[in-house]
Amino acid sequence: MSTCATASRQLTEPLAGTAAPARTWLLIEQPGPWGANALTSSHLDPAVGRALDEATKGTGVRIALIRRPGRHADCHEPALQRIFLAHTAPGRSWIRTTALADPAALLELDLAALGAGEHGGLWEPYAGDPLALVCTNGKRDRCCALLGRPLAAELAAAGGTEVWEVTHLGGHRFAPTLVVLPYGYAYGRATAHAVKEALEAARDGRITTAHCRGRSAWERPAQAAELAVRALTGEEGADALDVTGTEGAAPRWSVTVAHTDGRAWRVEVEQGAAAPPRPESCGRALGTPARMDVVAISPLAARAAGVSRPS
Structure with a gap:
């Protein structure tokens, strides 16, 4: 079935x-x-x-x-x-x-x-x-x-x-x-x-990213952005990353993700449509649900004195 x-x-x-x-x-x-x-x-x-x-x-x-x-x-x-x-x-x-x-x-x-x-x-x-x-x-x-x-x-x-x-x-x-x-x-x-x-x-205060959909504290673009930074850095600390700003509106957002050590990243997220059409729920008509695609990540200047940007 x-x-x-x-x-x-x-x-x-x-x-x-x-x-x-x-x-x-x-x-x-x-x-x-x-x-x-x-x-x-x-x-x-x-x-x-x-x-x-x-x-x-x-x-x-x-x-x-x-x-x-x-x-x-x-x-x-x-x-x-x-x-x-x-x-x-x-x-x-x-x-x-x-x-x-x-x-x-x-x-x-x-x-x-x-x-x-x-x-x-x-x-x-x-x-x-x-x-x-x-x-x-x-x-x-x-x-x-x-x-x-x-x-x-x-x-x-x-x-x-x-x-x-x-x-x-x-x-x-x-x-x-x-x-x-x-x-x-x-x-x-x-x-x-x-x-x-x-x-x-x-x-242990850590999170695993396998099968992860995102942290519910944030809206969907920020969820995707934070997980992308985790994938980039390998960071596992549950509270090591925070979303400190989200600019823009559908279909594109610029999200700032900050680390507790002072590092930060600008993450560009675009809304796309999942294709081909599929049911979003059993018994419903086929549709193309929105997806959050991270298209760019760039490091920002360290936020705290004495904190070096990653090499």
Whole structure:
């Protein structure tokens, strides 16, 4: 059976610059079945789901439901639902967590502040393993179920990591997809081996670029630019690089990527169209999704005295 993921893989569609932008993630544990629009089609009160969806718009906060890997027949609601907040900006990444009896309490959050990375001591700091969120919502796209659920189950069975299924990460055709928090790097066409390597690296404050779609803290051109600098320099430190400026508009941007050691690069990114046409999601008409192509990288003058430019 042909699927959107099969077509994308066979056409070698690039992964860089395809992550869903989200400076901050708000994750609500919600067991049981999920519909295509899980915030209003699950055991979560649909009125609460709609209100939270509306409240997060324009704040930089992306909201999603999560559940533990396994079978998801109709079930009783847990007394308390685990909640995670994760901010993904370089040098300021964090995860806070709590358990709530009623997710409606989340409507009282200052979402604009949380989107800007200001938690104000909210809840408890999360000090466990990096969170691995694997997209598995088959009602959204069958590839997420067919490819995501086995991956989530294998990672959970292996132990030693914090694995959750998640409702939607975007980019069904790159399934199985996942995002690793707190750093917010998203991955596509993931294998269990590659994910384990990515999680081990995240524990050490590093990132792996194999199968990487980009860091969710940034928009798509900046994601592609940062990954291109990593490829150029071999830099693995999760917080070593930051995007300090983006100029221009579609179809061309000039992105400045800076290193904590003072080096910086100007990266030229062009928006192209993936050809030939392919389905962006199973069952949908063929299309030519946008792709982010890095066309030039040039070093800039060192930003700090005493820091030499690379040879």
